[in-house]
Amino acid sequence: xxxxxxxxxxxxxxxxxxxxxxxxxxxxxxxxxxxxxxxxxxxxxxxxxxxxxxxxxxxxxxxxxxxxxxxxxxxxxxxxxxxxxxxxxxxxxxxxxxxxxxxxxxxxxxxxxxxxxxxxxxxxxxxxxxxxxxxxxxxxxxxxxxxxxxxxxxxxxxxxxxxxxxxxxxxxxxxxxxxxxxxx
Amino acid sequence: xxxxxxxxxxxxxxxxxxxxxxxxxxxxxxxxxxxxxxxxxxxxxxxxxxxxxxxxxxxxxxxxxxxxxxxxxxxxxxxxxxxxxxxxxxxxxxxxxxxxxxxxxxxxxxxxxxxxxxxxxxxxxxxxxxxxxxxxxxxxxxxxxxxxxxxxxxxxxxxxxxxxxxxxxxxxxxxxxxxxxxxxxxxxxxxxxxxxxxxxxxxxxxxxxxxxxxxxxxxxxxxxxxxxxxx
Numbered sequence: 001x002x003x004x005x006x007x008x009x010x011x012x013x014x015x016x017x018x019x020x021x022x023x024x025x026x027x028x029x030x031x032x033x034x035x036x037x038x039x040x041x042x043x044x045x046x047x048x049x050x051x052x053x054x055x056x057x058x059x060x061x062x063x064x065x066x067x068x069x070x071x072x073x074x075x076x077x078x079x080x081x082x083x084x085x086x087x088x089x090x091x092x093x094x095x096x097x098x099x100x101x102x103x104x105x106x107x108x109x110x111x112x113x114x115x116x117x118x119x120x121x122x123x124x125x126x127x128x129x130x131x132x133x134x135x136x137x138x139x140x141x142x143x144x145x146x147x148x149x150x151x152x153x154x155x156x157x158x159x160x161x162x163x164x165x166x167x168x169x170x171x172x173x174x175x176x177x178x179x180x181x182x183x184x
Numbered sequence: 185x186x187x188x189x190x191x192x193x194x195x196x197x198x199x200x201x202x203x204x205x206x207x208x209x210x211x212x213x214x215x216x217x218x219x220x221x222x223x224x225x226x227x228x229x230x231x232x233x234x235x236x237x238x239x240x241x242x243x244x245x246x247x248x249x250x251x252x253x254x255x256x257x258x259x260x261x262x263x264x265x266x267x268x269x270x271x272x273x274x275x276x277x278x279x280x281x282x283x284x285x286x287x288x289x290x291x292x293x294x295x296x297x298x299x300x301x302x303x304x305x306x307x308x309x310x311x312x313x314x315x316x317x318x319x320x321x322x323x324x325x326x327x328x329x330x331x332x333x334x335x336x337x338x339x340x341x342x343x344x345x346x347x348x349x350x351x352x353x354x355x356x357x358x359x360x361x362x363x364x365x366x367x368x369x370x371x372x373x374x375x376x377x378x379x380x381x382x383x384x385x386x387x388x389x390x391x392x393x394x395x396x397x398x399x400x401x402x403x404x405x406x407x408x409x410x411x412x413x414x415x
Contacts, residue, residue: 021261028256029249040243053243057251064256125236132237147230148237150202168195175226182229 013076017067032060035077038149039084042159045144046088047137055091059084074158078151081159131181135174142167143174188222197223201230 013034019027036056043055062083063070070079132140141160145151151159156167188194193216199205200213217223 023258023261025253028252029246032249032252033245036243036245036248040241041237044241052241053248056243057248060248060252061255064252065260067260124232125239128233128236132233144237146198147201147234150198150204175229178233179225179229 014072017070017076020064021067028060028064031076035080036060038077039080041144041148042081042141043084043088045137045141046085048088048091051091055084055087058087062087075155077149078155078158081145082161085160127182128178131178134181135177138162139170139174139177142170143178146171186221188220190216190220190223193217193220194223194226197227197230201227201234 013031016027016031020031039056039059040052043052043059048055059080063080070076074082132143135143138160142156142162145156145159146153153164153167153171156162156171157164160167162170193213196205196209196213197217200210200217205213217227
């Protein structure tokens with residue numbers, strides 16, 4: 001159906017992992033270059049603003065340090081997204097305990113001013129991004145994975161810890177909400 | 185604007201926007217979009233949103249890669265390589281074999297007990313496994329063991345009487361024992377025989393006497409005869 005299916009991507013990632021295990025440092029760099037930006041968008045979509053790069057770095061360090069547990073049942077990218085989500089969840093727990101930050105959860109809306117902080121964009125683009133920012137973190141992350149990363153609902157379900165059907169519903173609800181926001 | 189009723193096509197709009205469809209599918213989805221106003225609007229929105237969402241956040245991939253190389257020890261890589269070593273597969277195979285062997289042994293042991301039951305469940309055959317002492321002291325009429333295939337089943341006492349001699353309780357009542365000789369083959373009993381037998385068994389106590397009645401040997405011979413035999 002698609003030209004860019006996970007199964008077609010997998011061999012490249014698996015080959016790079018094998019090369020990394022064989023001692024080739026460059027393989028790690030290639031894998032980071034391939035996936036870091038997508039992981040960063042996912043992390044940001046879940047509400048993380050201040051420490052996106054730190055979370056992405058932790059994700060890769062954790063992943064490369066525990067490649068034993070990667071069995072290839074999902075794509076490497078989906079596995080990375082899952083690790084990133086778990087790391088974010090851990091950080092949220094710590095923040096909740098220390099009361100330094102508001103926990104990110106379903107229904108928690110990140111304000112447009114924070115989302116757009118430092119961004120210089122055209123009015124149309126700003127409006128679009130503002131509309132996305134009004135989504136709940138779950139809707140926003142699923143919508144971002146679908147639109148920017150091109151993940152299937154099955155992959156999204158694995159990444160966000162949900163079901164395929166729920167991911168589909170969240171996506172369509174997000175699309176409807178964005179359209180309504182734009183039409184206002 | 186009419187609502188799209190083709191969910192399958194609508195589901196593929198992100199793939200179309202991301203140019204990830206095969207040529208064939210792209211043509212199909214584009215043909216649908218050309219006729220569906222809602223999908224056309226949604227596709228336009230997706231194409232506008234994608235660059236906006238892709239723009240941020242930017243991360244320094246070189247710095248992240250350097251951190252990975254610095255923080256992931258070489259031993260972690262070797263550990264990963266060992267995880268697929270053949271000996272792990274060998275251990276798993278050995279474990280499977282061990283479980284299979286235990287299961288086979290348990291199955292064999294179970295089967296070794298089964299023939300004892302099979303013998304006593306076929307009183308019609310006239311065969312008695314007297315060589316097997318395990319069946320001889322059966323203290324009570326276990327229904328499953330002693331049940332003849334027909335006619336006698338409704339009344340448990342009949343089951344006891346119908347069982348081979350070595351299955352009957354050693355302290356069986358005299359009236360019951362008196363009939364035992366005629367019960368080698370229950371399937372040959374007439375209806376009158378069954379009624380007579382049933383009537384005689386109705387008077388039995390559920391708990392056998394501790395001792396047989398005087399002058400009657402549980403095995404069917406008179407005590408007088410035994411004593412005359414040099415006892």
